[in-house]
Amino acid sequence: MDQSLAEISYEYIRERLASGEFPPGKQLVNRTLAEAIGVSVIPVREAINRLASEGLVDHVPGAGAYVRKANRQDLNNLYVLRDALESCAAGEAALYITEDQLEELEYILDRAKETAKQICDSSKGHSNKRQLDRWMDDEQQFHELLVEASRNQLLAKVVSDNRAIGTVFEVQRNDPRLLTADVAQQTCQSKAELLQALRDRDSKRARQLMSDQIQRGRKTVLDFLNEQRRAKS
Numbered sequence: 592m593d594q595s596l597a598e599i600s601y602e603y604i605r606e607r608l609a610s611g612e613f614p615p616g617k618q619l620v621n622r623t624l625a626e627a628i629g630v631s632v633i634p635v636r637e638a639i640n641r642l643a644s645e646g647l648v649d650h651v652p653g654a655g656a657y658v659r660k661a662n663r664q665d666l667n668n669l670y671v672l673r674d675a676l677e678s679c680a681a682g683e684a685a686l687y688i689t690e691d692q693l694e695e696l697e698y699i700l701d702r703a704k705e706t707a708k709q710i711c712d713s714s715k716g717h718s719n720k721r722q723l724d725r726w727m728d729d730e731q732q733f734h735e736l737l738v739e740a741s742r743n744q745l746l747a748k749v750v751s752d753n754r755a756i757g758t759v760f761e762v763q764r765n766d767p768r769l770l771t772a773d774v775a776q777q778t779c780q781s782k783a784e785l786l787q788a789l790r791d792r793d794s795k796r797a798r799q800l801m802s803d804q805i806q807r808g809r810k811t812v813l814d815f816l817n818e819q820r821r822a823k824s
Contacts, residue, residue, distance in 0.1 A: 682798035
């Protein structure tokens, strides 16, 4: 089988999972996907198996493949993993980060501040879907760049293999009410403090600030899910 076709199929499905076009619970039909991508069902099947190995797709015996619905325990486990990996990465990045990377992080933070201002100016008190998607894109880019700045290839591979960053952010795209004005402002302030620690080459403080940020995110998301569950009961 041409591996490039499997990679094309993987990226096609993966992008639609990230955008929310393929929401949790959606069935992934091999033939339908193959027609949309313009390949045979074989590379599509390979791509779905890969996504299943990454924990994004569930194979249901006798029913097919479905986009996985992450539960609270899944999310909690991912946040524990992210804290361990990304806090370490932040500490290492403080030692090795370049000026170009610092400038890029600053640029991402400036975009986040613009989004936060738009949310604060809104009468709703929380983001809309467009703002949420832009915010999550910037969040993911910020964290991935920080891991890259650690210059630890093994650490980067563990993060990539476990998709500890992307999966958490994708789950949060489902409901714009999750990103409130307070959360947006607090996150921007936290990132500004982290950037200063990186500029100061303060490894210990950078590690602690990243851990604090991830734990606040964990509490925000899990508390929101708890409220949603209570509202439905």
